[in-house]
Amino acid sequence: MVGVEPEIxxxxxxxxxxSGSDKTVGSISHAMLILWSAxxxxxxxxxxxxxxxxxxxxxxxxxxxxxTWDLTNYLxxxxxYSFGRMFVNxxxxxxxxxxxxxxxxxxxxxVLARFAFPGSRAIYYLMLAGLMFPVFLAIVPLxxxxxxxxxxxxxxxxxxTYVAFALPFTVFFLFxxxxxxxxxxxxxxxxxxxxxxxxxxxxMLPMAKPGMASVAIFNFLGLWNQFIxxxxxxxxxxxxxxxxGMAAFASSAGYAVNFGALFAAVIxxxxxxxxxxxxxxxxxxxxxxxxxxx
Amino acid sequence: MGPSxxxxxxxxxxxxxxxxxxxxxxxxxxxGLPLAIFLIFVIxxxxxxxxxxxxxxxxxxxxxxxxxxxxxxxxxxxxxxxTSMGNNILLAIIVPLVTLSIALLFATxxxxxxxxxxxxxxxGASSFYRVVSFFxxxxxxxxxxxxxxxxxxxxxxxxxxxxxxxxxxxxGFAWLGDERTAIWATIFVIVWGFVGFYMVLFIAAxxxxxxxxxxxxRIDGAGRFRTAISITIPLIRDNIQTAYIYVGIMALDAxxxxxxxxPFGGPSNTTLVMSQYLFRTAFTKGQFGQASAMGVVLAxxxxxxxxxxxxxxxxxxxxxxxxxx
Numbered sequence: 332m333v334g335v336e337p338e339i340x341x342x343x344x345x346x347x348x349x350s351g352s353d354k355t356v357g358s359i360s361h362a363m364l365i366l367w368s369a370x371x372x373x374x375x376x377x378x379x380x381x382x383x384x385x386x387x388x389x390x391x392x393x394x395x396x397x398x399t400w401d402l403t404n405y406l407x408x409x410x411x412y413s414f415g416r417m418f419v420n421x422x423x424x425x426x427x428x429x430x431x432x433x434x435x436x437x438x439x440x441x442v443l444a445r446f447a448f449p450g451s452r453a454i455y456y457l458m459l460a461g462l463m464f465p466v467f468l469a470i471v472p473l474x475x476x477x478x479x480x481x482x483x484x485x486x487x488x489x490x491x492t493y494v495a496f497a498l499p500f501t502v503f504f505l506f507x508x509x510x511x512x513x514x515x516x517x518x519x520x521x522x523x524x525x526x527x528x529x530x531x532x533x534x535m536l537p538m539a540k541p542g543m544a545s546v547a548i549f550n551f552l553g554l555w556n557q558f559i560x561x562x563x564x565x566x567x568x569x570x571x572x573x574x575x576g577m578a579a580f581a582s583s584a585g586y587a588v589n590f591g592a593l594f595a596a597v598i599x600x601x602x603x604x605x606x607x608x609x610x611x612x613x614x615x616x617x618x619x620x621x622x623x624x625x
Numbered sequence: 626m627g628p629s630x631x632x633x634x635x636x637x638x639x640x641x642x643x644x645x646x647x648x649x650x651x652x653x654x655x656x657g658l659p660l661a662i663f664l665i666f667v668i669x670x671x672x673x674x675x676x677x678x679x680x681x682x683x684x685x686x687x688x689x690x691x692x693x694x695x696x697x698x699x700x701x702x703x704x705x706x707x708t709s710m711g712n713n714i715l716l717a718i719i720v721p722l723v724t725l726s727i728a729l730l731f732a733t734x735x736x737x738x739x740x741x742x743x744x745x746x747x748x749g750a751s752s753f754y755r756v757v758s759f760f761x762x763x764x765x766x767x768x769x770x771x772x773x774x775x776x777x778x779x780x781x782x783x784x785x786x787x788x789x790x791x792x793x794x795x796x797g798f799a800w801l802g803d804e805r806t807a808i809w810a811t812i813f814v815i816v817w818g819f820v821g822f823y824m825v826l827f828i829a830a831x832x833x834x835x836x837x838x839x840x841x842x843r844i845d846g847a848g849r850f851r852t853a854i855s856i857t858i859p860l861i862r863d864n865i866q867t868a869y870i871y872v873g874i875m876a877l878d879a880x881x882x883x884x885x886x887x888p889f890g891g892p893s894n895t896t897l898v899m900s901q902y903l904f905r906t907a908f909t910k911g912q913f914g915q916a917s918a919m920g921v922v923l924a925x926x927x928x929x930x931x932x933x934x935x936x937x938x939x940x941x942x943x944x945x946x947x948x949x950x
Contacts, residue, residue: 357739470903574768
């Protein structure tokens with residue numbers, strides 16, 4: 332489909348500034364991309380608009396502007412439907428898990444990348460296996476492991492499982508990063524009398540900052556979006572995180588749902604990540620290329 | 626699919642260290658702690674699941690009898706499970722194909738789709754398209770599902786647009802409630818969520834190709850289509866392979882989209898997927914042995930899928946041995 336009919340028209344001999352076929356191809360391409368952008372943006376705009384409407388208004392006309400632009404839906408989503416508490420839960424769980432997985436992942440990647448010891452390769456491949464298998468295979472036993480530890484339906488239980496499942500990805504990404512740091516710097520730190528601990532925290536870790544930033548963004552998105560782990564391992568309503576609260580709310584009472592509040596809750600869930608995205612847009616898009624896929 | 630396995634070969638040769646307190650405590654915390662968490666919460670549940678799949682355990686009772694492969698035999702006689710497996714396989718074929726074709730097309734337009742004179746360059750306004758298309762990737766999947774479930778409802782946005790365009794048969798049509806459209810409407814949502822990410826990925830890959838290569842084929846007289854087929858795609862095929870495996874694995878899971886769009890498996894189970902059926906079998910019916918067997922089947926299909934993509938890529942001339950992906 333790329334450039335349907337252009338090539339015959341412009342052989343490489345002297346060309347006019349902008350050939351007719353160029354214009355056609357250009358317009359078709361722009362049309363396609365604009366259409367796609369609209370398909371992406373319209374639902375989001377519609378959600379934003381609907382978040383200010385009453386349920387009745389939403390069903391009366393899908394396009395109409397809300398009668399009033401007030402925050403009623405946001406207040407009821409935040410208070411009455413407890414999205415405020417879920418928001419706080421999510422921030423706690425994602426915050427702790429993110430810090431922990433970054434620290435543990437960096438430490439583990441550092442050791443695997445820079446220290447030769449028997450079994451290091453086996454550990455590396457074990458982690459690779461952890462990345463390949465579907466979480467679903469683990470979900471049933473995980474439920475009982477957490478129950479036996481008294482961590483089922485608790486925030487610490489969620490945090491530790493988030494950390495465990497985000498660990499392989501973090502280690503892989505940072506492994507490559509620590510590998511590229513020059514040996515001499517580490518040696519110099521030893522010569523200066525730094526301990527292993529100090530060498531890592533004061534010398535090697537700061538050098539891995541760019542890699543850490545990329546992984547942190549990916550992990551943030553992944554953890555904020557986490558769905559299956561909380562659904563299976565956290566059935567206590569007061570410990571709900573946003574994603575599972577959204578699902579529960581959407582499916583709760585069929586058509587009795589307060590749709591205005593539902594859309595407001597969607598906006599509450601999306602806005603933090605959109606803000607992060609807009610701020611870190613460049614780094615994020617840059618790290619897509621050097622990150623996940625290598 | 627982390628970074629390469631080949632990197633591991635050039636691990637620095639290091640002198641044997643003395644077992645000082647510093648070194649031992651360092652190893653215990655830096656390697657032991659993360660590894661313990663990983664083994665307890667990731668590896669051990671995987672291993673246990675394989676064992677449970679060979680028992681008749683119901684989860685909450687202490688009794689557990691070893692019944693061999695009975696669960697698997699039952700599974701393949703269960704027509705609902707077979708249906709869900711079929712749906713998964715359909716998703717794993719269609720979703721990557723559509724997602725990656727669109728992503729590749731857009732990435733090509735944005736990087737090298739510009740005018741055919743002067744320097745090889747992309748279309749104008751390309752960074753706008755790139756940023757906007759990436760939006761869905763940062764929206765939680767469950768929210769994407771809920772949002773589209775609302776768009777698809779009989780009185781939702783889609784039918785509103787269609788009826789205002791004069792397509793009256795769309796009035797009150799339940800996109801997710803009709804056997805003919807449920808799975809396709811679902812596939813569209815997943816594609817919607819993923820195109821932007823892979824577009825950005827392919828843009829990076831295409832930008833990694835030296836500009837001279839494109840200049841050279843242009844001088845040789847190749848048009849846009851020819852350039853895409855003979856230069857762009859072959860040169861980034863390893864990225865395409867990796868992306869194919871990623872999207873495919875995601876499509877084999879698909880739980881979160883289904884939970885939002887079709888929580889009960891869709892009309893006559895037309896959108897039921899294995900992960901959903903597994904979840905129901907485990908946590909609603911309490912058949913944990915049976916559910917674990919489903920998990921094992923899902924894992925095996927996932928591995929077979931990845932192996933198939935590697936094999937196809939190799940047979941068609943790819944050089945990636947899996948190390949770099």
